[in-house]
Amino acid sequence: MAIRTTKTRLTGMAVAAMLGIAAVAAPAQAETLRMAWAQDATGLDPHKQTAFPSLRLLELVYEPLVRLDSKLQIMPAIAESWEYSADGKTLTFMIDADAKFQNGAPVTSADVKASFERILNEETGAVARANFLSIDGIDAPDANTVVFNLSQPDAPMLTAMTDINAAVLPASEIAAGSVGTKTVGSGPFSLEKWDPNSKATLVANKDWAGGMPGVDGIDISVFPDESAILAAMRTKQIDFALMNDPLIATLVPRESGLQLNREAVLSYHVLQLNPSRSPFTELGVRQAISCAIDRQQILDTASLGEGRVTGPLTIPAYASDPNSLFCYTRDVEKAKKLLADAGYADGFSTTVIAATGEPPTAASEAQVIQAQLAEIGITVEIEMMELNVYIDRWLKADFDMAVALNGGRADPFTMYNRYWTKAGNLQKVSNYIDDTLDSLMMKGRAETDPAARKETFAAFEKHLAEMSPWIWLYNSYNYTAQQDNVKGFTPTPTGSLFSLSEVTVE
Numbered sequence: 001m002a003i004r005t006t007k008t009r010l011t012g013m014a015v016a017a018m019l020g021i022a023a024v025a026a027p028a029q030a031e032t033l034r035m036a037w038a039q040d041a042t043g044l045d046p047h048k049q050t051a052f053p054s055l056r057l058l059e060l061v062y063e064p065l066v067r068l069d070s071k072l073q074i075m076p077a078i079a080e081s082w083e084y085s086a087d088g089k090t091l092t093f094m095i096d097a098d099a100k101f102q103n104g105a106p107v108t109s110a111d112v113k114a115s116f117e118r119i120l121n122e123e124t125g126a127v128a129r130a131n132f133l134s135i136d137g138i139d140a141p142d143a144n145t146v147v148f149n150l151s152q153p154d155a156p157m158l159t160a161m162t163d164i165n166a167a168v169l170p171a172s173e174i175a176a177g178s179v180g181t182k183t184v185g186s187g188p189f190s191l192e193k194w195d196p197n198s199k200a201t202l203v204a205n206k207d208w209a210g211g212m213p214g215v216d217g218i219d220i221s222v223f224p225d226e227s228a229i230l231a232a233m234r235t236k237q238i239d240f241a242l243m244n245d246p247l248i249a250t251l252v253p254r255e256s257g258l259q260l261n262r263e264a265v266l267s268y269h270v271l272q273l274n275p276s277r278s279p280f281t282e283l284g285v286r287q288a289i290s291c292a293i294d295r296q297q298i299l300d301t302a303s304l305g306e307g308r309v310t311g312p313l314t315i316p317a318y319a320s321d322p323n324s325l326f327c328y329t330r331d332v333e334k335a336k337k338l339l340a341d342a343g344y345a346d347g348f349s350t351t352v353i354a355a356t357g358e359p360p361t362a363a364s365e366a367q368v369i370q371a372q373l374a375e376i377g378i379t380v381e382i383e384m385m386e387l388n389v390y391i392d393r394w395l396k397a398d399f400d401m402a403v404a405l406n407g408g409r410a411d412p413f414t415m416y417n418r419y420w421t422k423a424g425n426l427q428k429v430s431n432y433i434d435d436t437l438d439s440l441m442m443k444g445r446a447e448t449d450p451a452a453r454k455e456t457f458a459a460f461e462k463h464l465a466e467m468s469p470w471i472w473l474y475n476s477y478n479y480t481a482q483q484d485n486v487k488g489f490t491p492t493p494t495g496s497l498f499s500l501s502e503v504t505v506e
Contacts, residue, residue, distance in 0.1 A: 045180035062167035062185035088153030109140035114171035131160035188501035245360035263491035266408020284342030307476030347377020432469035
């Protein structure tokens with residue numbers, strides 16, 4: 001039978017009730033929310049951005065067809081309903097007739113078609129392209145209906161469409177080539193001004209189909225570090241802050257008048273190896289590094305133990321016991337033997353790159369890794385750099401090793417197919433693929449039975465950990481801090497700040 005979902009867009013007090021939080025009446029006069037973070041967006045094209053600050057900013061301006069709520073359930077966004085055909089090869093969306101772009105134009109099926117054609121165009125460099133390769137064609141039979149014709153059943157595609165990297169843009173802006181220089185979305189706020197690494201000004205979109213946001217706007221300031229953010233919150237210069245450093249965030253509950261939101265997230269800290277470069281081309285070298293790493297020590301040192309050691313799959317419904325994966329118990333002697341068998345009994349020298357302040361734990365993680373690998377004869381030089389430089393190097397795979405914080409997704413396929421399938425658009429970053437990984441990913445993509453999908457992805461995770469192209473470390477928490485008079489924010493496992501559209505300042 002066809003799978004059909006129809007939901008009404010829930011806003012305001014309805015959302016509060018649904019999420020189980022206290023409904024708060026809007027103040028007589030709305031306020032501007034003063035917000036801060038220590039890392040700014042690196043660009044404004046929602047189809048191309050990978051940096052967390054960029055995604056957090058753009059999700060307030062643009063909208064996908066559907067989005068995830070705080071329980072990882074799919075909810076309406078631009079689309080008010082959707083339906084899979086009985087054979088799973090057609091996915092049809094009905095667009096909310098009230099959805100408008102911030103230039104006043106209605107959101108139509110032509111905009112959806114143009115947006116996904118842009119994502120699928122390899123020249124765009126869209127980071128989510130690999131999620132949508134089963135799209136054979138897109139039909140727009142009328143202004144409010146869009147039909148995706150698929151080459152095969154694709155169970156995770158709907159989840160992939162919740163990502164801001166799948167945002168719907170105006171067809172006119174795509175044709176004009178202005179995406180990334182102008183921001184014309186359909187979200188709750190318009191970006192009025194952006195001074196990179198300094199300030200962003202968001203203004204409430206009064207025509208947003210989700211209803212008028214609870215504040216008139218959001219002023220986002222970029223602070224030099226999170227200690228400065230906490231100091232500004234103490235003196236009530238800032239209402240709300242995104243915090244990534246557990247060393248600072250864990251101080252917030254001690255401050256009167258401040259509230260810390262602490263949410264376990266799907267993103268993961270990882271040591272990425274580059275298997276296209278010698279000696280990481282050797283399986284024994286990669287496995288030796290995995291065996292030499294004490295993941296719990298890295299977690300305890302860099303993040304005060306705020307998190308848990310994890311394998312590749314951080315999604316609660318799919319996660320395995322890390323102790324069941326290859327060499328998750330540190331074994332220095334095994335690491336030395338693997339190195340010797342690979343022809344590196346005397347070790348070697350290499351370099352690891354890390355971004356300054358993104359995440360704030362990156363330098364500490366790199367230092368612990370450096371010390372641990374020294375015990376098996378691997379000399380590691382740490383190269384710290386600004387986030388935008390790091391992202392450029394990362395996208396070009398211009399590194400031996402990289403300390404990274406990568407985003408999680410609510411489905412294993414959408415989380416990893418861009419890295420670990422032969423057609424993955426970030427396969428050039430991971431630089432490793434084999435038939436086993438690719439076939440397991442394809443099998444999980446087509447499978448609809450939950451138990452069978454879990455079994456398939458468990459095999460995928462086990463094989464990936466054993467091949468050790470990357471060394472997964474831990475996943476932690478997303479922290480936001482707010483003044484007591486800020487009401488209505490709901491943290492999510494994806495780290496989304498979208499519920500700022502529901503916030504009020506009393």
